[in-house]
Amino acid sequence: MEQWQTICKQSDLVKNTGVCALIDKEQVAVFYCGRSQSVYALSNYDPIGEANVISRGIIGCVDGEVVVASPLYKQHFSLTTGECLEDPEYSLKTYPVRVAQGEIQLQI
Amino acid sequence: MSKQRIVVVGNGMVGHKFIDDLVQRDENEQFEVITFSEEPRLAYDRVQLSKYFSGATAQELALTDENYYQDHGVSYVLNEKVTAIDSTERQVITASGRVESYDKLVLATGSYPFVPPIPGNDQPHCHVYRTIEDLEAIETSGQQSEVGVVVGGGLLGLEAANALQSIGLKTHVVEFAPRLMAVQLDNGGGKLLERKITELGVEVHTEKATSEIVAGETCRYRMNFADGSYLETDMIVFSAGIRPQDELARQGGLELGERGGIVIDDSCQTSAADIYAIGECALWQGRIFGLVAPGYQMAKVVASQLCDEQESGSQRVFTGADMSTKLKLLGVDVASIGDAHGNTPGAQSYTFNDEIEQVYKRLIVSQDGQKILGAVLVGEVDAYSNLLQMKLNDMPLPENPAVLLLPTVGEDGVGNAMGVDALPDSAQICSCFDVTKADIKQAVAAGCTDMANLKGSTKASTGCGGCSALAKQVLDAELASLGFEVNNHLCEHFAYSRQELADIVRVKQIKSFDRLLDDYGQGLGCDVCKPTVGSILASFWNDYVLEEQHIGLQDTNDIFLGNMQKDGTYSVVPRVAGGEITPDKLIVLGEVAKAFNLYTKITGGQRVDLFGAQLHELPVIWQQLIDAGFETGHAYGKSVRTVKSCVGSTWCRYGVKDSVGFAIDLEDRYKGLRAPHKLKFAVSGCTRECAEAQSKDIGVIATENGWNLYVCGNGGMRPRHADLFAADLDDKTLIAYIDRILMFYIRTADRLQRTSVWLENLEGGLKYLQKVVIEDKLGIANELESEMAHNLSQYQCEWKTTLASPEKLKRFQHFVNSSEPDGKLSYVTERGQRRPRFKSERIEIVDVTE
Numbered sequence: 001m002e003q004w005q006t007i008c009k010q011s012d013l014v015k016n017t018g019v020c021a022l023i024d025k026e027q028v029a030v031f032y033c034g035r036s037q038s039v040y041a042l043s044n045y046d047p048i049g050e051a052n053v054i055s056r057g058i059i060g061c062v063d064g065e066v067v068v069a070s071p072l073y074k075q076h077f078s079l080t081t082g083e084c085l086e087d088p089e090y091s092l093k094t095y096p097v098r099v100a101q102g103e104i105q106l107q108i
Numbered sequence: 109m110s111k112q113r114i115v116v117v118g119n120g121m122v123g124h125k126f127i128d129d130l131v132q133r134d135e136n137e138q139f140e141v142i143t144f145s146e147e148p149r150l151a152y153d154r155v156q157l158s159k160y161f162s163g164a165t166a167q168e169l170a171l172t173d174e175n176y177y178q179d180h181g182v183s184y185v186l187n188e189k190v191t192a193i194d195s196t197e198r199q200v201i202t203a204s205g206r207v208e209s210y211d212k213l214v215l216a217t218g219s220y221p222f223v224p225p226i227p228g229n230d231q232p233h234c235h236v237y238r239t240i241e242d243l244e245a246i247e248t249s250g251q252q253s254e255v256g257v258v259v260g261g262g263l264l265g266l267e268a269a270n271a272l273q274s275i276g277l278k279t280h281v282v283e284f285a286p287r288l289m290a291v292q293l294d295n296g297g298g299k300l301l302e303r304k305i306t307e308l309g310v311e312v313h314t315e316k317a318t319s320e321i322v323a324g325e326t327c328r329y330r331m332n333f334a335d336g337s338y339l340e341t342d343m344i345v346f347s348a349g350i351r352p353q354d355e356l357a358r359q360g361g362l363e364l365g366e367r368g369g370i371v372i373d374d375s376c377q378t379s380a381a382d383i384y385a386i387g388e389c390a391l392w393q394g395r396i397f398g399l400v401a402p403g404y405q406m407a408k409v410v411a412s413q414l415c416d417e418q419e420s421g422s423q424r425v426f427t428g429a430d431m432s433t434k435l436k437l438l439g440v441d442v443a444s445i446g447d448a449h450g451n452t453p454g455a456q457s458y459t460f461n462d463e464i465e466q467v468y469k470r471l472i473v474s475q476d477g478q479k480i481l482g483a484v485l486v487g488e489v490d491a492y493s494n495l496l497q498m499k500l501n502d503m504p505l506p507e508n509p510a511v512l513l514l515p516t517v518g519e520d521g522v523g524n525a526m527g528v529d530a531l532p533d534s535a536q537i538c539s540c541f542d543v544t545k546a547d548i549k550q551a552v553a554a555g556c557t558d559m560a561n562l563k564g565s566t567k568a569s570t571g572c573g574g575c576s577a578l579a580k581q582v583l584d585a586e587l588a589s590l591g592f593e594v595n596n597h598l599c600e601h602f603a604y605s606r607q608e609l610a611d612i613v614r615v616k617q618i619k620s621f622d623r624l625l626d627d628y629g630q631g632l633g634c635d636v637c638k639p640t641v642g643s644i645l646a647s648f649w650n651d652y653v654l655e656e657q658h659i660g661l662q663d664t665n666d667i668f669l670g671n672m673q674k675d676g677t678y679s680v681v682p683r684v685a686g687g688e689i690t691p692d693k694l695i696v697l698g699e700v701a702k703a704f705n706l707y708t709k710i711t712g713g714q715r716v717d718l719f720g721a722q723l724h725e726l727p728v729i730w731q732q733l734i735d736a737g738f739e740t741g742h743a744y745g746k747s748v749r750t751v752k753s754c755v756g757s758t759w760c761r762y763g764v765k766d767s768v769g770f771a772i773d774l775e776d777r778y779k780g781l782r783a784p785h786k787l788k789f790a791v792s793g794c795t796r797e798c799a800e801a802q803s804k805d806i807g808v809i810a811t812e813n814g815w816n817l818y819v820c821g822n823g824g825m826r827p828r829h830a831d832l833f834a835a836d837l838d839d840k841t842l843i844a845y846i847d848r849i850l851m852f853y854i855r856t857a858d859r860l861q862r863t864s865v866w867l868e869n870l871e872g873g874l875k876y877l878q879k880v881v882i883e884d885k886l887g888i889a890n891e892l893e894s895e896m897a898h899n900l901s902q903y904q905c906e907w908k909t910t911l912a913s914p915e916k917l918k919r920f921q922h923f924v925n926s927s928e929p930d931g932k933l934s935y936v937t938e939r940g941q942r943r944p945r946f947k948s949e950r951i952e953i954v955d956v957t958e
Contacts, residue, residue, distance in 0.1 A: 007925045049674070053672070058639070061631050
């Protein structure tokens with residue numbers, strides 16, 4: 001089993017926005033949803049816009065699914081499964097993420 | 109198969125309409141079209157001719173242009189009069205001797221103004237009123253005159269009087285009949301019209317027959333009247349009716365009417381084979397139709413015949429036309445429907461005459477009181493569309509027909525009293541483009557749900573615009589009857605429209621998205637409602653957009669205060685108010701661009717765009733720019749962008765006012781104002797309009813007497829010319845109007861709705877907006893101004909604020925846990941600057957390295 005790796009302090013996250021972490025050369029977008037007090041992690045690479053921008057998208061929900069909208073062409077990706085709502089052919093890798101002792105930790 | 113050769117003589121409104129109809133239907137490209145015009149330009153809007161004097165240019169009046177004709181394979185010859193028809197050889201011959209053969213010949217030669225045979229009518233400064241050249245001549249005479257007379261108090265005569273008055277002449281109208289607009293109005297209507305325009309400073313002389321024009325004593329000329337009285341004037345415009353231009357047909361041996369006009373049958377065919385006549389030159393059942401709509405119908409009839417379309421019978425034959433009309437003369441609303449004089453045997457009438465408000469309405473009904481025969485409306489014409497529909501469709505009158513004349517209560521008034529549901533499908537809603545109720549229903553069935561869409565798909569209301577309220581009613585009724593719940597909810601999280609949310613935020617003084625969602629919404633929100641609410645909050649309260657409660661609402665452009673490009677980098681656009689920049693500042697821009705290797709391009713809004721800045725570079729770049737005196741340009745926001753300007757009177761030989769200075773003032777005033785969509789302004793220093801203000805949301809053009817304000821123009825995907833909102837304003841009034849218009853737009857527009865679409869969907873359109881802003885019909889003008897004042901008082905340079913906050917600056921790096929940049933970015937050099945490497949270029953490189 002992989003180790004939990006700390007990427008930043010919880011206080012580094014701003015409610016309802018994302019940040020991008022670099023772990024083992026992978027870019028991971030991490031979001032903090034203020035209303036549900038949940039943290040989500042998934043690939044930062046937008047396969048449709050072909051750029052590392054997912055962490056800069058707006059989060060919200062569509063039909064009950066918690067999502068992020070890519071800032072480039074606004075497709076929605078599920079924050080829990082990584083699947084693209086508009087085109088299920090595209091899916092983002094998701095990562096286990098947790099808050100421990102005030103730190104945000106990822107498994108990779 | 110060789111193409112059929114269609115020759116069209118005359119490129120006026122009707123000639124052009126025919127060509128347009130034909131090429132639009134000509135899917136198999138079976139026609140070759142050539143048109144001749146004796147005028148020096150292609151078709152223009154003669155109906156709106158008087159706008160020439162309120163600032164419209166010949167170009168704006170144009171109905172088409174060279175490109176459109178070229179794209180559709182239409183040949184045109186300007187300044188070339190066709191002088192002969194040889195119907196045996198099927199040829200036409202022009203004044204210069206050019207010979208063109210035809211398979212089908214369409215005569216759209218129009219009419220010429222009738223000049224009464226008065227001795228002295230051919231002297232200098234005696235004009236007619238039909239072409240742009242006539243107007244240019246009138247304008248030139250006007251500059252050398254103080255008093256002007258229009259001979260003829262009909263529809264065109266009053267238009268001409270308006271023109272003379274607008275160029276500053278003391279204006280008289282001389283009419284032979286006992287009242288103005290004798291054809292369209294009854295005595296009561298004519299008298300009220302006379303009273304109204306007299307109050308506007310135009311002197312009206314009825315029952316005057318001019319016997320001679322001789323040299324004057326106080327003015328250039330004296331007009332002696334048959335009754336012994338006289339009038340002195342410096343110039344004269346004859347507008348005493350029109351005569352069909354049938355000289356060419358006469359030469360060609362075509363059958364003419366006794367008093368002129370080319371005789372046509374129901375197919376618009378003349379007495380000669382393969383020759384058609386349409387518009388004002390044509391005589392159908394002994395009648396000449398001097399309005400544009402019947403001419404358009406004839407054009408359509410001929411086009412559909414040539415295309416041999418299997419359309420419903422009514423389109424292929426001309427069955428006469430209704431001569432009802434609604435117009436604004438010298439600012440007075442006038443309308444006439446059907447038998448306005450009650451000449452039908454047994455006709456009875458209802459009259460409403462309000463001398464206080466100066467409104468006159470008369471309804472003429474059949475002997476049995478069941479049907480409308482005609483109507484006259486002066487001073488208030490809101491009932492026009494409904495009365496006309498009732499007449500055209502032979503609809504039964506309501507129990508008490510007098511209600512049709514009574515002052516309207518509320519916005520809907522008569523319209524809803526009758527109900528558009530009662531109209532048959534064949535009812536023509538838009539007469540300019542012959543759009544019926546059935547056409548609108550069809551458009552709705554095809555997915556059209558708003559006015560902007562309807563205008564695009566059917567062209568309804570895009571001509572004179574007189575039918576817009578009615579078209580909207582039909583649209584709404586149709587949507588409702590289809591069980592279309594017109595759902596304007598913003599998204600699944602808010603069961604409110606953007607306008608409703610804006611009202612809630614404003615009235616309930618809500619300052620955060622969370623509070624709004626708690627009280628009025630559900631769920632988490634999304635990328636639709638968050639930026640929308642973020643924009644509403646910014647429009648009314650104008651807090652710093654990166655405050656913690658707002659930051660999650662912003663699109664990435666607003667969060668990083670730059671425009672995200674395709675590779676995830678940002679562009680940098682400092683404000684260059686009015687497009688004026690010192691050499692030193694320009695050098696700074698160059699130095700910054702060079703230091704950070706930014707691709708550099710001049711924008712359409714007269715500033716400089718620096719592309720390819722990475723997150724960690726943005727604060728460093730902006731620090732340098734701010735140190736050099738720049739501030740943020742808000743190019744990233746749905747907000748006021750730029751105020752473009754021409755160089756104006758400070759340098760330009762033609763400049764009337766200091767357009768640059770005023771543009772800078774405007775840009776400084778409104779900079780940073782967030783709105784439902786981006787806002788672009790421009791200021792031109794004279795009517796040459798080099799700043800292209802008429803393509804902007806807010807356009808300002810200098811005049812001799814102040815500023816003309818144009819609103820709701822747009823470039824972009826669907827360009828729209830701005831409408832003249834008000835003329836000759838002083839600085840203070842202009843700014844008050846802009847404050848009110850923008851704030852009203854912010855309050856009422858839909859999400860991401862540009863001002864152009866907003867205005868088109870605004871019920872009542874421009875007129876309503878003028879009532880709200882100029883007349884303060886809703887009593888909110890002060891509120892709007894103070895809301896604007898509050899917003900503007902909260903202005904800050906968002907970059908300056910951000911640079912002062914170490915906390916905010918933390919966001920400006922690609923990784924939260926590393927200072928490395930995004931390793932995926934890759935560039936190539938093109939034309940001396942870098943640009944993102946395309947995907948295809950990337951694959952090649954991968955192949956090589958492997």
